[in-house]
Amino acid sequence: MTKKIGTKILGTGSFFPDKILTNADLEKIVDTSDEWITTRTGIKERRISQEHTPTSELAYQASVQALKSANISAAEIDLIVVATITPDMMCPSTACFLQNKFGIKTKPVFDLAAACSGFVYGIAVAKAFIASGIYKKILLVGAEELSKITDWTDRNTCVLFGDGAGAMVLSASEEQEEGILSISLGADASYWDLLYLPAGGTVNPASERTVKEKLHTIKMHGKEVFKVAVVKMAQVAEEALILSGKSLDDIKLIIPHQANMRIIEAVAKKIGLPMERVFVNIHKTGNISSATTITALDEAIKCGKLQKGDIAELVAFGGGFTWGAAVIRI
Ligand code: ACO
Numbered sequence: 001m002t003k004k005i006g007t008k009i010l011g012t013g014s015f016f017p018d019k020i021l022t023n024a025d026l027e028k029i030v031d032t033s034d035e036w037i038t039t040r041t042g043i044k045e046r047r048i049s050q051e052h053t054p055t056s057e058l059a060y061q062a063s064v065q066a067l068k069s070a071n072i073s074a075a076e077i078d079l080i081v082v083a084t085i086t087p088d089m090m091c092p093s094t095a096c097f098l099q100n101k102f103g104i105k106t107k108p109v110f111d112l113a114a115a116c117s118g119f120v121y122g123i124a125v126a127k128a129f130i131a132s133g134i135y136k137k138i139l140l141v142g143a144e145e146l147s148k149i150t151d152w153t154d155r156n157t158c159v160l161f162g163d164g165a166g167a168m169v170l171s172a173s174e175e176q177e178e179g180i181l182s183i184s185l186g187a188d189a190s191y192w193d194l195l196y197l198p199a200g201g202t203v204n205p206a207s208e209r210t211v212k213e214k215l216h217t218i219k220m221h222g223k224e225v226f227k228v229a230v231v232k233m234a235q236v237a238e239e240a241l242i243l244s245g246k247s248l249d250d251i252k253l254i255i256p257h258q259a260n261m262r263i264i265e266a267v268a269k270k271i272g273l274p275m276e277r278v279f280v281n282i283h284k285t286g287n288i289s290s291a292t293t294i295t296a297l298d299e300a301i302k303c304g305k306l307q308k309g310d311i312a313e314l315v316a317f318g319g320g321f322t323w324g325a326a327v328i329r330i
Contacts, residue, residue: 005172007127008179009328010072010137013065014166014298015058016285017049021147023159030155037159042261046162046286048147054088056097058165059143063098065298066139066167074102077169078135080109081125083118083142083290085319086149087111090200094143115195116257116318117185118142118290119166123314123326124183126170136172141165142290149197151217160259161218162286166294178329181311182244184236185324191228194221195319225321229263232323234270237315240325248273250311251327253300257316258282258292267315279305289318306330 022045023034037043049058059082067074082095095109114121119142126138143165152158173179198204199215210216233256241248254273256264261282268278279300288295293314300306308330315325 003174004176005131005133006174006176006179007130007170008173008175009330010169010171011066011068011070012166012168012294012298012301013062013067013069014164014295015061015065016047016164017053017058019048019050020045021048026159029152030158032155032159040262041160042280042282043159043286044283047164049145049163054097055084055086055143055145055165056088056094056101058145058163059094059098059141059167060101062143062165062167063139063141066169070169072137072169074104076137077104077139078107078137079129080107080139081112081122081141083112083114083122083140084144085113085115085118085197085289086145098141114290114318114322115320116259116287116289116292117316117320117322117324118318119294120183120314120316120324120326121185121322123180124185124324127180127183130170130172138170139167140170141167142292142294144289144291146218146287146289149217151214154217156222157218157220160287162288164285164288164291164295166291166298168294181246181327181329182240183324183326184239184243186232186236187320187322189320191321194224194321195219226260226263228321229259229317230266230270232321233257233263233267233315233317236323236325237267237271237313240313240327244327246311246327251277251313252310253277253279253306253312255279255293255296255300255312255314257318258285258296259287259317292316301330
C-alpha cells in the first residue's frame with residue numbers, strides 16, 4: 001500500500017500597510033462614533049493601503065516573510081495560490097502578479113475566490129495537491145485591499161473593513177500528525193445576496209450607471225450575515241474537530257475569522273471554548289476577508305501564543321455564503 005502523504009506548515013508571514021485609519025478618523029467621514037464601532041464590532045483601527053499599491057504587493061511582502069520563516073527560496077515553490085476577492089485586475093490573476101514579483105517563470109499559479117473563507121479553502125486545495133503527490137511545496141496567500149471596494153459614505157459597511165495579507169508555505173511530509181490534520185468546508189449560495197459586490201462582473205459590467213450607483217462596492221445585510229455566521233462557524237469548527245480525531249481540550253487556540261468581536265464571542269460560547277483560548281486581533285485589523293485567519297495565525301505564532309507542536313483551529317465564514325475550518329499542528 002502506498003504511504004499517505006502528510007502536509008506540514010513550513011512557515012508563515014504577514015504584512016500590513018503603514019496607514020492606520022482609526023475610529024476617530026471615521027467619525028470625520030461618516031455619522032458614527034468610536035463607542036458605536038467598538039461596542040458593535042470590537043474594531044478600533046484598520047490598515048489602509050496606498051492608492052497605487054495593488055493587492056499583489058501586500059501578498060508579495062507577506063510571502064517574503066513566510067518564505068523567510070520557512071527558510072526556502074521562491075524558486076523552490078511548486079505552486080502559488082492567492083485567496084482574494086480584491087484582485088489587482090479581473091485578469092490576469094493576482095497570483096500571476098505575485099509570481100512576476102518573484103521572477104519565477106514556469107510554476108503554476110492561480111487565484112481562489114471564497115471570500116472570507118478563502119484562506120481555509122486554500123488550505124484544503126494545498127493539502128489535496130500535496131496528498132495527491134502533484135506538488136510538494138505550495139505558497140498559499142490570503143491578501144485583500146477591501147478599502148478599495150468599500151463605499152466610504154456607507155456607515156453600515158465602511159467601519160468594518162481593512163487591508164492586509166498573510167502567507168503560509170506548506171510542504172509534503174511523511175508525518176501524518178503534523179501540519180494540516182483535518183478540514184471541513186461548506187457553502188450555501190441561496191444567501192448570496194446578503195453579502196456581495198454587484199458590479200464589475202458579467203451581470204453588471206462597469207458602466208457610467210454602475211459607477212454612479214456605487215455598485216462597485218460591498219453591499220451587506222449585516223444582521224442576517226451575523227446570524228448565519230455564528231451558526232455555521234460553530235458547526236464547521238465542530239465538524240473539523242471530529243474529523244481530526246482531537247477533542248476541544250487538545251486545541252490550544254481557535255483562530256476565527258475576524259469579522260466582528262460579537263460573532264467571535266458567540267461562536268466561542270456555542271462550541272464551549274473560553275475566550276482565553278480564542279485569538280483576537282480584530283481591534284487592530286478590522287475585517288480583512290481572506291487574510292484574517294492567516295494574519296492572526298502568524299501573529300499568534302510570533303507572539304508565542306502558539307508554539308511548535310501546539311494544535312490550533314482556523315474557522316472562517318464569508319460571502320457566498322462559504323465557511324470552513326482546519327485543524328492544524330504548528
Ligand atoms: N455608526 C453608528 N450607527 C450605525 C453604524 C455606524 N457605523 N452602522 C449602522 N448604524 C446604525 C444603524 O443605522 C441602525 O440605526 P437605526 O436603529 O436607527 O436604524 C443601528 O445602528 C443598528 O444597526 P444594526 O444593523 O441593527 O446593527 P447591528 O447590531 O446588527 O451591527 C453590524 C451591525 C456591525 C454590521 C453587524 O450586524 C455585523 O457585524 N454583522 C456581520 C457583518 C459581517 O461580519 N460581515 C462580514 C462577514 S463575511 C466577510 O467577512 C466578507
